[in-house]
Amino acid sequence: MLAAQERDAPESLLPPGFGDPAPAPAPAPAERPDAPAQPRPGAPLTVQPLPAPGPAPSPTPTPTPTPSATPLSAEELLAYELPDYARRSTARVGAIGVDSGGLPANGFGDADGVWLSRLMRHVDAPIASRWLSIALRRMLLSRLDTPARVNGADFAAERAWLLLRMGEAVAARNVVQGVDVENHTPKLYQVAMQVALATGDPAALCPLESLGRPTSPERGWVLAEAMCAGLAGEPRRAAQLADAARRARVARGIDFLLAEKVLGAGAQGRRAVTIEWDDVEQLTAWRYGLAMATGVEIPDRLIETVGPHVPAWTAQMPIVPAFRRLPAAERAAALGVLSNLALVDLLGVLETADDATASQASIARDLRLAYTAPNATERLGVLRQLWDEPDTPEGRFARQILTARAAATIVPAAERAEDAPRLVASMLTAGLDRPAARWRDMVAEGSDAWALIALTDPAARAPLSASAVTGYQGAGASQRKAQLFFAGLAGTGRVTESTVSGLAQSLGVAIGAENAWVRAIRQAAEADQPATVLLLAAVGMQASDWSRVAPESLFHITAALTRVGLEGEARMIAAEAVARS
Incomplete structure (x- = not known):
């Protein structure tokens, strides 16, 4: 969402919980008389209400009933027109089919698309259940028929937006990329920018920039034009565009400097930019995404202010060193974003990494022992140590996920029954119901x-x-x-x-x-x-x-x-x- 934080800075592009709160949506139509009121934060939760079917409040930009009618030049049409065989219909959008574990294409049946869109927008993610979050991700990634009364690209935008709020930045990118550029709508352009920032990939804006800039109102597209010129190895044009954006007061301060750092990263880039966070009090998606893209370390004091979905984004960033990713990866695993295998792979890297902390190297060695110690008694002792170390419920749950397959190697025996609750719980975090x-x-x-x-x-x-x-x-x-x-x-x-x-x-x-x-x-x-x-x-x-x-x-x-x-x-x-x- 693009709510301006300061008059001349790029707008905040983050879901609620990250920096500024998201702008309030348009007033919702009245709920049905039989729909219970939404509980306030902290109130006892019974059964969550849902929005009633009907016209939906919309985030900016409003949904479009048809693909954008923005006039295109002949050059733009030639650049973006796809041959018939390569075009993908927005009547069915998604990354995985039934043969890859996705849901059936008619998974929404005859449910009203406007109502479904409104439901997605009302989900306050992340949700309590890790396993439900995993299933929800699979659904949102599935190749599904677009329901009635919504534009296919707009509905894809709603799916990607929910995935972002769940911490699923990579999955959100897969959904956005499932729609051809020529079918993008203002809403999908907006979400595409947020996905590019959440994945630390401003280059993803380049195929969209020439069409997104006139179609979508975000000022970030103006700087995207300059950044993409720099990444394309056109430093002179990039400099001219950046200087024009600065004179137009599109951005200033660290927001402009981060964009300069991106455009200077391209071939023949000559701009040396130093980023200082001392005067920055708030982390926005713009700052997060461009800092990640350029390898600029974000201070912990700013990271601590973001919502739980953002560490999950960080856990999926290959550019972030493994030793910095581990805390984020543990939180991401607890949310359902990362699996047992992903955590084990990360610890495997840290076991021999020169920059791993002593504590991380110790955890990695203990995990190896949990698999390779010569007898079950020793392996069980190591598992207990791994489970007991964290001092938060989330941390202990992440350790159960980490040790799921190691727990499955413990042979059931009556003398080990007192450890069975944690062994069984650990195995079930990875779906190992038969062991x-x-x-x-x-x-x-x-x-x-x-x-x-x-x-x-x-x-x-x-x-x-x-x-x-x-x-x-x-x-x-x-x-x-x-x-x-x-x-x-x-x-x-x-x-x-x-x-x-x-x-x-x-x-x-x-x-x-x-x-x-x-x-x-x-x-x-x-x-x-x-x-x-x-x-x-x-x-x-x-x-x-x-x-x-x-x-x-x-x-x-x-x-x-x-x-x-x-x-x-x-x-x-x-x-x-x-x-x-």
């Missing part, structure tokens, strides 16, 4: 490990009885854990159907409560719309952590996912709820 299920005969009924296996065992056949469900709380689980355990079991059909109502009442889980969100996700599931269900699931779980997710929300989410064929995702989300509560 986790090998512990089923080694753990006591009612233990945390037993509960996690009951939720995720792919070979489970008979549903649990009411006494087994209530026995979890009787064995020492907190009431909240017992509620989430029941909600996950009931949602995935793993509890005796005749006992669901009684268990819900005795455990205090209001699965029968109705509101607009409950009706919407149930109807989407009944209509077999997996993409719509995932989007509504994210609406129902837009909380900073699991403590603010209601058990009844978990029930409706897992039930809807199971109904549309996403039972695996539902089981992992349910287990994550119990393990992280």
Whole structure:
């Protein structure tokens, strides 16, 4: 979004939580009378409401019903016109098909596109569940039919914008690049600039600059013209454009200096620019993206002011040294942006890196021992040490992700049962449900490990009885854990159907409560719309952590996912709820 921070500086291009808050969207039309009010931050979370179908408030620029009609010169038409065989229709946009793990092209069914766009814009990302975030990313990347009443490029922009707020900068770039330049709309040009900055890749603006500048109002396009001239090895033209932008007061201070540093990075670039952050009080997308592109280190005091999605962007930056990426990578893994394998690969680099800190090298060596120590007792001791080191819940969760496959090497044995809860929880962060299920005969009924296996065992056949469900709380689980355990079991059909109502009442889980969100996700599931269900699931779980997710929300989410064929995702989300509560 381009809300100016100071009169003559480039506008802030970042999602909420990074520097300035995003500009307020146009006033929303009134919600339906039966839609509950949006809870204030800090208020107890029950079931998240959703916006009602109908005309949507729009971020600038407003959606366009047809591709931009900006007049083009003959030279521009020749430069950008694609042959018929190479053109891609905006009727279906996405990076992955069903054969690559994507959702079916009709995943939104006949859902209204304006309503879906509004839902995406209302998701306060990142969301509480790592596994739901992973599933949502897969949906947003899928090659999906554009729903009715929206322009395909505009809808792609909404998908990329949500991915950016989730920390998924690379995935957002894939969505933007799935639309041909000639089909870009003002909204997609705007999001494309944000994606280029989030990925530290101002060169990505160059194919768009000549069309984006007259189409989209951002002043950043003026400086993009100068930067692209410099990157193209035209230093004289770049200097002329930059000087003209300075005289026009398009930018000043560090914003202009960073642009100069980019244009000087091209062939024959002669401008030596020194960046000083002393007088900078706020980090914007412009400053972040251009600093990353030119290898300029951003002070920690500025990094600390950004939202949690931004470290996830940094974790995906190849230009950032591995030792600086590790803290960001751990946060990104906790959000679902990075996998167990990505974390292990990064630690492998740090094990022999000259610039790794002593602590990082020690973690890397311990991780290697967790795989290679001669016996299970030693490996288990190393795992305990890795799990216990972090002093925050997020840090400990990241360590469970890091050690998921090492945990799977521990052979189940009764004498190791006390470590089973953390071993099983660690394996499930990487979806290793079958290795986790090998512990089923080694753990006591009612233990945390037993509960996690009951939720995720792919070979489970008979549903649990009411006494087994209530026995979890009787064995020492907190009431909240017992509620989430029941909600996950009931949602995935793993509890005796005749006992669901009684268990819900005795455990205090209001699965029968109705509101607009409950009706919407149930109807989407009944209509077999997996993409719509995932989007509504994210609406129902837009909380900073699991403590603010209601058990009844978990029930409706897992039930809807199971109904549309996403039972695996539902089981992992349910287990994550119990393990992280």
